[in-house]
Amino acid sequence: MTAAPEPIRTPTYGNWRRPRKAGLGSLGLVGTVGLFGGLVLVLIASMASLNAAVVLGIPIALALAPLAIRTQDGRNVYRTVGVRVGWLRRRSKRQHLYVSGPLSMRPGGRFRPPGLLSQVTMLEGRDSYDRPFGVLYHRNRHQYTVVLSCEPDGGSLVDPDQVDTWVALWGEWLSRLAHEPGLRGASVIVETAPDPGTRLATEVLGRLSPDAPPAARAVMEEVVYEYPDASSEMNTYLTLTYSAPGGGRRDDDTVLTDLALRLQGVLNGLVAAGGGLAEPLSAERVAEVVRVAYDPAVAAEVLDVRARHGHTGLEWDDAGPAAAVETVRSYQHDSGVSRTWLLTMAPRGTVRAGILRSLLDPAAGIRRKRVALIYRPIDPATSARIVEADRRSAQFMANSTKGLVRARAIAEIEAAEQTAAEEASGAGLVEFSMVVTLTVDSSAEVRDADVTMRNLLGASRVAMRPADRMQAAAFTCALPVGILPWEQTMIPHELQEAL
Incomplete structure (x- = not known):
């Protein structure tokens, strides 16, 4: 008698949680302290007269009410109004417009990147294998960013056990970030775009033999011209942003030497986690990536020049757009118009390894698409404090509720206990977010990009909102340049958490 085959079990993941904030309800810590402080003042005023208590209590209530009213993603009224006021302020000062180049009023007459990248300069060092690597120096923050390029192994025809191993090793690599000295944050950017066919044409046409049969030449030429219509290019970048030791007092050469010694350990961990071939990007390659992001129409030209000459000679000071205009709903830059979305809620329930596949795959009608996962490592001492506080909060909620709400509270306890057990066994905590940018050819196609994004989010079960009134900053955060929001x-950041 033949035994029935065992069903294939696909590993599932999840258990990410938002730590419970201290305070009453949605007030937060600052609002709760203000509430109790206001009650004390009102009680003291009531001893003098009832009118004095009312006169004092009404302004306190009006000041605290916006802290209690929150949107679905947790923003209070003050933060929402602050975004609108900031946008109106930038418009009044015409900071939403940018023009560069020889005919502009900018010093030097070059095409420097705008906005958050205006204070960034480029350095270059060499690692232990004598490979050049570019380092972006954020002068206003005294931070240094290293950009790595990866070629991850695909998930097709891969056993679930191997995928599970990759996920475990990727989690281990992320947990090690908390022990990396001076590391402020990391990001993974997956960029997809239609393949212009330049690389394929350069490889194939240059190797055709003049004595080849006409039929064979016709087949190869047809492949070169037809293949790009159904193909796409996918690039994966990883950035690591370090704070300067000693508050920026060390010289650049010392910092470059320190970063060169760390790179190989980081690259080895990426290879084990399924990152494939990983190498640091040179200063020229980083400038090319940013240049193509601001002007997608030059992508084919950049690839062609690099294929013919081995380099483009592009410098960081010429990687920005010639002109850019930020609007409420989009960001117009040279030959592209971009719209960016921000993560509001991670997928709930059972999550499998391919949950983001539809979001990462190329999308029809989109010139370029970037999906940026941004990580903020938390040191072990803070991680232990967070999980214990979250555990106590879950137990308190379970003991103070009844019925169906209590069942959900019990589920919260189980998740908090699992997190605490994993942290105690050596796992690390990492805060993460996601930024997605879709770039189209014209403003008329922005509406189509909205529809495409809704379809992608529906398949991935991720909740995101448009970065309206801050499209330029959000666009920059999705670039592989190490901008940490x-x-x-x-x-x-600590005060924002308390709010």
């Missing part, structure tokens, strides 16, 4: 805010 939490480092660019006027309000410190």
Whole structure:
């Protein structure tokens, strides 16, 4: 008698959670402190007269009410109004417009990248294998960014056990980021675009034998001209942003030497996690990536020049657009118009390894698409404090509720206990977010990009919202240049968490 074959079990993942914030309800820590402080003041004023208590209590209530009203993604009224006020302020100062080049009023007459990249300069060092690698120096933050290029192994025809191993090793690589000295954040950017066919034509046509049969030549030429219509290029980049030791007092050569010694360890971890061939990008290659992002029409020309001469000679100071205009819903730059979305909620429930496949695959009608996963490593001491506080909060909610709500609270306890157990066994905590940018040819196609994005999000079960009134900054965060969003805010990250 033949035994029935065992069903194939696909590994599932998940259990990411938002740590519960201290405070009453949606007020947050600052709002709760303000509430109790206001109640004390009102009680003291009521001892004098009831009118004094009312006069004092109404402004306090009006000041605290916006902290309690929140959108679906957790933003309070103050943050929403702050975005609108910031946009109106930039428009009044005409900061939403950018013009560069010899005919502009910018010093030097070059095409420097705008916005958050205006204070970034390029350095270049050599690693232990004598390969050049570019380093972006953020002068206003005293931070250095290294850009790596990867060729990940595809997931097609791969056993589930191998995929599970890759996911585990990728999680281990992320947990090691918390122990990397001076590391402020990391990001993974997957960029897809229609293949212009330049690389294939350069490889094939240059090797055709003049004595080849006409039929064979016709077949090869047809492949060269027809293949790009159904193909696409996919590039994967990884950035690591370090803070300068000693608050930026060290010289550039010392920092470049320090980064060169760290690169090989980082690359080895990527290869084990399925990252495939990984290598640092030179300063010229980084400038090319940014140049093509701002002007997608030159992608074929850049590939052609590099294939013919081995280099393009492009410098960082010429990687920006000639003109750019930021609007409420989009960001227009040279030959492209981009619209960017921000993550509001990760997929809930059961998650498999291919949950983001539809979001990462090329999309029809989109000139270029970038999906950026941004990671903020948390040090071990803070991780232990976060999981313990989350565990106590889950237990308190379960003990203070009944019925169906209590069942959900019990599920929260199980998830919190699992997180605490994994952290105690050596796993690390990492805050993550995602930024997605779709670039089309004209403003008339932005509406089609919205439809495409809704379809992609429906398949991936990810909740995102458009980065309206901050499209230029969000566009920059999706580039492989090491811009960390939490480092660019006027309000410190810790205070924002308390709000």
